[in-house]
Amino acid sequence: MKFSLSLSQFLCSILFLFHFHTTISSSFSLNHSSSNHLCAHHQSLSLLQFKQSFSIKSSAYWEDCQPKTESWKDGTDCCLWDGVTCDMKTGQVTGLNLSCSMLYGTLHSNNSLFSLHHLQKLDLSFNDFNSSHISSRFGQFSNLTHLNLNYSNFAGQVPLEVSRLSKLISLNLSGNNHLSVEPVSFDKLVRNLTKLRDLDLSSVNMSLVAPNSLTNLSSSLSSLYLWGCGLQGKIPGNIFLLPNLELLILRDNEGLTGSFPSSNVSNVLWLLDLSDTRISIYLENDSISNLKSLEYMLLSNCNIVGSKLALFGNLTRLFQLDLTNNNFSRQIPSSFGNLVQLRYLDLSSNNFMGQIPDFFANLTLLADLDLSNNQLNGTIPSFLFALPSLWNLDLHNNQFIGNIGEFQHNSLQYLDLSKNSLHGPIPSSIFNQENLVVLILASNSNLTWEVPSSICKLKFLRVLDLSNNDLSGSAPQCLGNFSNRLSILDLGMNNLRGTIPSTFSEGSNLEYLNLNGNELEGKIPMSIVKCTMLKFLNLGNNKIEDTFPYFLGMLPELKILVLKSNKLQGFMKGPTTFNSFSALRILDISGNNLSGSLPEEFFNSLEGMMTVDQDMIYMTARTYSGYTYSIKMTWKGLEIEFVKIRSFFRLFDLSNNSFTGEIPELIGKLEGLQQLNLSHNSLTGHIQSSLRFLTNLESLDMSSNMLTGRIPVQLTDLTFLAILNLSQNKLEGPIPVGMQFNTFDASSFQGNLGLCGIQVLTECNNGAVPPLPPLNFNEEDGFGWKVVAMGYGCGFVFGVTMGYIVFRTRRPAWFHSMVERQWNLKAGRTKKNARIHGARRN
Known part of the structure; x- marks a missing residue:
């Protein structure tokens, strides 16, 4: 192959040879991005042309993105550029990772990207390609093993040529809401991509694809993401029997029916999400108990049949359990106390009744607990406030009574106890929750408290809602200065007196201010205009x-x-x-x-x-x-x-x-x-x-x-x-x-x-x-x-x-x-x- 070197590249080569005898040992330890071969000139040119075909555009959606192509300079080794990977022996560009690079523009079929024939991994995710169609020329990347185009604003149909990428191990087209796949293309894709281990088509329109086509998926598949694809019809039972399947997400396909098998389910499955589908899950057999490797189970708004909720207590490796919105009308099973590995438990929007069971005191790893929108009653047990790792506690819209206990740890970030019948003072220990972001105690009617200025010490607080209570005293003036942190401030329907805080400051983040239904006097402060x-x-x-x-x-x-x-x-x-x-x-x-x-x-x-x-x-x-x-x-x-x-x-x-x-x-x-x-x-x-x-x-x-x-x-x-x-x-x-x-x-x-x-x-x-x-x-x-x-x-x-x-x-x-x-x-x-x-x- 003929190489055309620039002056700077030539000098770099001379210096490299000059110092070779002193650096030979370290050269063997260099990674792929510091290859001892300069990339070919035509590859550098193709990459620079690719760079020039797009503009850099910041987006509120991808705030942490960095423009990787800004490091691409003519006359330098492209193998050292951000996001570029080269083969250490040949110097050919084999990988391009431009995820989250703030690229904006249309990806045309004549783009120089398609001249990089040796690509094995291509990641263009989290950019904005302005509703570009996925070109049929993607099918020319015959060596491609990984293709990631997720959340990059592609539109149109997935071309049939993608099914030619027979070496693909991972394919991710998710998050492109205006992208669709035709039945013929999908059928060829699942038949030809026999090495596929990871497939993610979440949010891609598959409404015309018969779920039965999934029968032909590769037995090597380890993860399948089909979140919100518009699938309709009966899911083939063999999906749950794929021998290597570890992650299965079918959520938000409300037209998807079928049933979870009663036996022989994959014993390596560690994530199962069937939320918002009509797939039937029968609790009268023991198939759920056989999922011994399961760590994440999400079954919110599902078609769960039977009353043996205690079966979930056999899944002792569970890290997250979500049973939201399933109309369970009984006490929380005591077998849930076996789930000592739980970090996230969501039982909200059911009809669970009775008091919070004592076994919750043993769930010491629990970080997120949501029991809202149920019929739980009694007092809120003090052991909940003593859980050392708890950062999210949501108990709103139940029938709890009594005082709020003292918090014994300061790990809380989110607390919502609204719409209960709590009474008495709000505990002073709330001010020790230095990481608190959301505090909602609204609509308890009988909470009595004078809002102290020490509430402004919660430096991360973004939402403060104490409305519809019996709070008295005056609204602390520091809440005005506090507005550069707060986005929601609701003190409505209380007995607050005095004047409206007049210290609203520049750079305020306040979006919602409600002081309705109090006894406030005086004038409306001019400083509110700083809350832009x-x-x-x-x-x-x-x-x-x-x-x-x-x-x-x-x-x-x-x-x-x-x-x-x-x-x-x-x-x-x-x-x-x-x-x-x-x-x-x-x-x-x-x-x-x-x-x-x-x-x-x-x-x-x-x-x-x-x-x-x-x-x-x-x-x-x-x-x-x-x-x-x-x-x-x-x-x-x-x-x-x-x-x-x-x-x-x-x-x-x-x-x-x-x-x-x-x-x-x-x-x-x-x-x-x-x-x-x-x-x-x-x-x-x-x-x-x-x-x-x-x-x-x-x-x-x-x-x-x-x-x-x-x-x-x-x-x-x-x-x-x-x-x-x-x-x-x-x-x-x-x-x-x-x-x-x-x-x-x-x-x-x-x-x-x-x-x-x-x-x-x-x-x-x-x-x-x-x-x-x-x-x-x-x-x-x-x-x-x-x-x-x-x-x-x-x-x-x-x-x-x-x-x-x-x-x-x-x-x-x-x-x-x-x-x-x-x-x-x-x-x-x-x-x-x-x-x-x-x-x-x-």
């Missing part, structure tokens, strides 16, 4: 005396602002800064003494309420995704507590104030609104016909004002409107008929002596409704005549049909309820990610 990540602020139901806090509009991510039932007063005005309150989705300033006219400029800044969000996910904290936002608010006339807030919620409540003047016409821009409440003010003038554009509106309350004129007939276009209250005004003329208006009874219109129609039992003398004056919106505002025409045209058929059905059923919310049911079915139950995905034996 704040999304949720609830200061409602206190005694705050202040004007409307316009400075809060400077918070760029603020989505929910609740200031209801305080002593706010004074006029409202337009925004003081650009993009003020632009992200706001829920604004509740009801029950104050705000006055003056409603400023048009303020309505015009509420961009978050002008957009329609179809996203059904719940709002959670970015820095701690396990914590969902909750709020109590008036929804469709009822006080409702939303323990979870869907991201599409849009609410605007200005009720029970002293606002005067006319309703701004620009209110029609808030197209995303589902609830609008302007009731109990002193508003005058007409009901704006621009309300017709609030097509998502479900509840409209303008009662107890001084509104005059007719009810705009255009309001009949609001096909989702379930609640309408226009009572106690000075409205006149005929009540519109048809569509949703046929579902509203007299209570929606009472107290308007000038109205006529069947709802108020007053016949109209003239049924003709005079036309309303034209709107003043121009097309730049998004309300031009073309938009109106399109809206009428598109909605006519749907509206007429809806109106007829609603008129016949008298159920204005039936459609909304149907959709809500579907959302609830799809949303499912949020669980912690499995800790062992990708696990390998130590």
